[in-house]
Amino acid sequence: FPLREAIGKFLTEYYYYPHIVTLTVEENEEYLELSLKIAQLSSIDGDYAMADNPVLKALLLKRAKLIGKAENKFIVIQELLKDKTDSTHNIFYCGSAKEDGERQVDRLVKILGVDLGMKIHPFTSEESKEIRQELLNRFETGLLQGLVAIRCLDEGVDVPATKTAYILASSTNPREFVQRRGRLLRKSPGKKYAYIHDFIVIPRGLDEIRKMEATVFNTERKLVKKELTRFKEFAELAVNSQQARCTVLEVASKYNLLDF
Secondary structure: OOHHHHEOOOEOEEEEEEEEEEOOHHHHHHHHHHHHHHHHHOOOOOOOOHHHOHHHHHHHHHHHHHHHOOOHHHHHHHHHHOOOOOOOOEEEEOOOOEEOOEEHHHHHHHHHHHHOOOOEEEEOOOOOHHHHHHHHHHHHHOOOOEEEEOOHHHOOOOOOOOOEEEEOOOOOOHHHHHHHHHHHOEOOOOOOEEEEEEEEEEOOOHHHHHHOOHHHHHHHHHHHHHHHHHHHHHHHOOOOHHHHHHHHHHHHHHOOOOOO
16 A cells, blocks of 8 residues: 555654754764775775675675764754653663764663653663563553664564654664654554754765765765655655755755756
8 A cells, every 4th residue: 555645544744854864973984984995996887796705795895884873963862852851651762882982872771861851761672572562552651651672672672652763773664764754654543743963974064065075975975865764765755854864965965956
């Protein structure tokens, strides 16, 4: 059944809020270094022969994790929630990357639970089936304000009570993030709308783009294009589609991606 027709009938309408997050100087340098190595190992026709090249596969994974754990995401999430510490039915999607031995999911639990004083719990493969069910029950009643998940909530687990999702890390596979949105839009008593906050990563501040060399620009443009692919999918059917597009308009313009 077409998603466009399902929303408003069988699924909840939703608002979509993209948040632009820049890489730090150090992260940008690492991103460019990894991209250069990936380009050197790529096949002649430009395709990534990952199955035939484990080194290339490892580099691509490392670059994806770098984007997923971008430091400035934590600053943005704190700013978004500082006035919403009493909100309930929140889900936070994280990546599996570690920084100095600490997983993103654990760091976010500390920020939300300790710094902001919210009732938060991780929802990962480390929790038993019984504990997960208990967490879902507490989440549905509002006793638990939020779940911080890696991928478990993508694996056939429906949480229709979810009202707000914060996507700090997302798969580049369109099928996966479309399915994730579908689960977020499940109808539930008292749920009129769903709200999706998506963290869109760009390599640097927009005022620095005009100073770049062409090769660096083209490398960074590929990252932005991937991020905007997800944005386009999510924004198209949102109640506030036009508003969401205005948020990324300057980014798309600077990177010559106005066809987004």
